Amino acid sequence: MSPGNLFLLSNAKTRSISPENPTGEPGKGGMATLENGSAHYAARELGQGWKVNPFVTIKPKETYTIADIAGPGAIQHIWMTPTGNWRYSILRFYWDDETEPSVEVPVGAFFGAGWSSYAHLNSLMVTVNPGSAFNCYWAMPFRKKCKITMTNINTESMTLYYQVDYTLTIVPDDAAYFHAQFRRSNPVKNGVYTLVDSIQGKGQYVGTYLAWGVHNNGWWGEGEIKFYMDGDTQFPTINGTGTEDYFCGSYDFDTRKKNDAGGETTNYTEFSTAYTGLPQVIRGDGHYNIMQRFGLYRWHIMDPVRFEQNLKVTIQDLGWRSGGRYLVQQSDISSVVYWYQTEPHHGFPKLLSKDELEEN
Numbered sequence: 001m002s003p004g005n006l007f008l009l010s011n012a013k014t015r016s017i018s019p020e021n022p023t024g025e026p027g028k029g030g031m032a033t034l035e036n037g038s039a040h041y042a043a044r045e046l047g048q049g050w051k052v053n054p055f056v057t058i059k060p061k062e063t064y065t066i067a068d069i070a071g072p073g074a075i076q077h078i079w080m081t082p083t084g085n086w087r088y089s090i091l092r093f094y095w096d097d098e099t100e101p102s103v104e105v106p107v108g109a110f111f112g113a114g115w116s117s118y119a120h121l122n123s124l125m126v127t128v129n130p131g132s133a134f135n136c137y138w139a140m141p142f143r144k145k146c147k148i149t150m151t152n153i154n155t156e157s158m159t160l161y162y163q164v165d166y167t168l169t170i171v172p173d174d175a176a177y178f179h180a181q182f183r184r185s186n187p188v189k190n191g192v193y194t195l196v197d198s199i200q201g202k203g204q205y206v207g208t209y210l211a212w213g214v215h216n217n218g219w220w221g222e223g224e225i226k227f228y229m230d231g232d233t234q235f236p237t238i239n240g241t242g243t244e245d246y247f248c249g250s251y252d253f254d255t256r257k258k259n260d261a262g263g264e265t266t267n268y269t270e271f272s273t274a275y276t277g278l279p280q281v282i283r284g285d286g287h288y289n290i291m292q293r294f295g296l297y298r299w300h301i302m303d304p305v306r307f308e309q310n311l312k313v314t315i316q317d318l319g320w321r322s323g324g325r326y327l328v329q330q331s332d333i334s335s336v337v338y339w340y341q342t343e344p345h346h347g348f349p350k351l352l353s354k355d356e357l358e359e360n
Contacts, residue, residue, distance in 0.1 A: 001076065012169035017067045018162060019053050024069065055161045058089075058152040066162055067148040071096075073168040075140035075178075080162035081133050082107055086116045087357045088154035095177050095343065096144040104348055105182040106357065107150065109336045111136060112279065112297050114211030116359060119280035122272045125207065125299050128279070138206075138338065140178040141171045153354050176203050176340035181348055184357070187215065187330035188317040191223075196337045198348070199311040203341030204304035208246075208313075213293045213332035213359075216319060219252050220292075222326060223316030229307040238305065243315065247296045248276040268294075275299045291332075299338075313337060 019038065021029035030049045034040045037052030058064045082089050086108025093103035108114055111134035112121045121128040127135045140146070146166075152158050181196055195208065205227070214220040221243030226236040240246045244253055255269040272279040280295030305311070321327035 010169070012167045015069075015073075015166055015168060017069070017164040017166070019056050020051075024067070024164075024166070055159050057157055057159055058150060059157050060152055060155050063149050063151040064160070065147065065149050066160075067146060067164045067166075069142075069146045069166060071142045071144050071146065071168070072171040073142060073146070073166055074171065075138075075142075075146065075164060075166045077135065077137055077165040078163070079133065079135050079165075080107070080160060082150075082158055082160050084152070084154055084156060084158040086113060087359065088152065088354060089158060089160075090151040090153060090351065092149045092151070093140070093178070093180075094147040094149075095142045098343065100345075100347055102177055102343075102345060103180040104351055105180050105336050107134070109182055109209060109211065109334060110134075110180060112209050112295065114209065114295055114334055114336070115280060115282060115293055117280075117282070119270075119295060120272065121277065121279040121295075121297070123277060123297065123299060124274040124301060126297070138178055141175045142177070143171050153357075177343050177345075178338070178340055179345060180336055180338045182334065182336050182351070183349065184332075184334035184352060186213070186332040186334075186360075188333055189330075191317050191328035193223075193315050193317050193331075193333045193335070195313040195315060195335045197312040197314075198346040199307070199339065199341065200309070200346040201341045201343075202308050203311075203339055204306045205300060205311060205313070205337065205339045206304050207299045207336075207338035208297065209336040209338075210296045210315075211293065211334045212296065213291055214319075215291070215330055215332065216327065218320050218327070220319045220329060220331065221252065222320065223318035225313065225315045227305055228312040228314075229305070230309045230311075232312075243296075243318075246315075247278065247298050248273075249278065253278050275301055311339070 015024040017024040032053035033048050038055050043050045043052045087106045089107040091107045092101040094101050112126045125137050223243050225240040225246045227238035228236045253268050254266040257265050259265045268281045276298050278296050282293040284290040317329045317331045319327040319329050
C-alpha cells in the first residue's frame with residue numbers, strides 16, 4: 001500500500017488478530033466472557049463486549065501463538081507492547097510449511113529498542129511510541145499460512161498487548177518472503193562484527209539495526225560496513241566509509257555549540273528520520289549504569305541491496321587511539337538484519353541463551 005494506490009478498489013479482505021479476536025475471523029471480535037477474560041475484574045460490572053480480554057499473560061518458558069493465519073495474504077502492520085525485559089521475549093515468524101523460523105529476534109531489537117529501554121523512534125517502517133508501543137509496517141506476504149509466536153525465556157511472567165493487521169489476497173509469483181535475524185558479540189573479536197553470513201538465494205537486503213555498547217574512551221564509529229555478494233571472497237562489492245556515514249550521519253553525530261568560556265562543546269545528537277536514525281544514546285548515570293550505548297537503524301527502502309545467490313554483511317569495530325591512529329575495539333554489538341528472499345532460506349545460528357542476551 002501507498003498513498004498512490006490508496007483510492008483503488010480491491011477484492012482483498014481486511015482482517016486483524018488481537019486477544020479480543022485471536023483467530024481474526026469475521027464477526028468474532030469481543031466475544032470473551034468474564035469467566036475467561038484477562039481483564040474480567042475491571043469489566044465485572046459491564047460484561048461481554050466491554051474490553052474483557054485485551055491482553056495475554058505468557059508464563060516463564062512458555063511459547064504463545066500470536067497468530068496462525070491461512071493464506072494467501074500479507075501482514076501489513078503489527079502493534080504490540082510487551083512488559084518485562086525486551087531481550088527475554090523472543091519473536092518468531094514461520095511462513096507456509098516451514099519448521100525453522102524466517103524471523104527469530106528478541107522483541108525489543110526487532111522494533112529498534114535493543115537496549116530494553118524506551119527511546120522514541122519515528123521512521124517509515126518502524127515506530128516506537130510513548131510509553132512502550134512497538135509498531136512495524138514491513139509488508140510480509142505468505143502463500144499458504146503464517147504463524148507468529150512469542151517465547152518468554154525469562155523467569156517471570158510477562159503481559160502482552162498486541163494487534164496483527166493483515167490482508168487476505170492474491171500474492172504475486174515474484175513476491176519474496178520477509179526475514180530477520182539477530183546476532184550479538186560481546187566482546188567483538190578481532191575488530192570485525194558479522195551481521196549475517198548465511199543468506200543463500202535471491203532477494204534484497206532492506207534494513208539494519210545495531211545496539212552498540214562501547215568499552216573504551218573516544219569516538220567509536222570509524223568502522224566500515226561491507227556487503228559481500230554473489231561470490232565475493234576477500235573484497236566486497238559494496239564498501240562503506242564509516243559507521244556514522246552508513247547511518248547517514250557525519251562527524252561522530254556531534255552537534256557543536258559555543259560555550260560560555262568561548263570554546264566549543266560537542267555532544268551526540270539523537271535523530272530519527274524516515275530511513276535512518278540514532279534514536280537512542282545512553283550516556284550513563286555515573287553509578288551502576290555507566291557504559292555508553294547507542295541504538296542505530298538504516299532502512300534500505302529506496303536503495304535495497306539486491307543479491308542473486310548469496311550475501312554476507314560485516315562491519316568493523318573501529319575507533320581512534322593516540323596519534324591519529326585507528327583503534328581496533330572490543331565493543332558489545334548486537335544486530336538485527338532484515339531482508340526478503342526466495343525460500344527455502346539457510347538455517348539461522350542457534351539463538352543465544354538468556355545469560356548471553358543479558359545486558360552487562
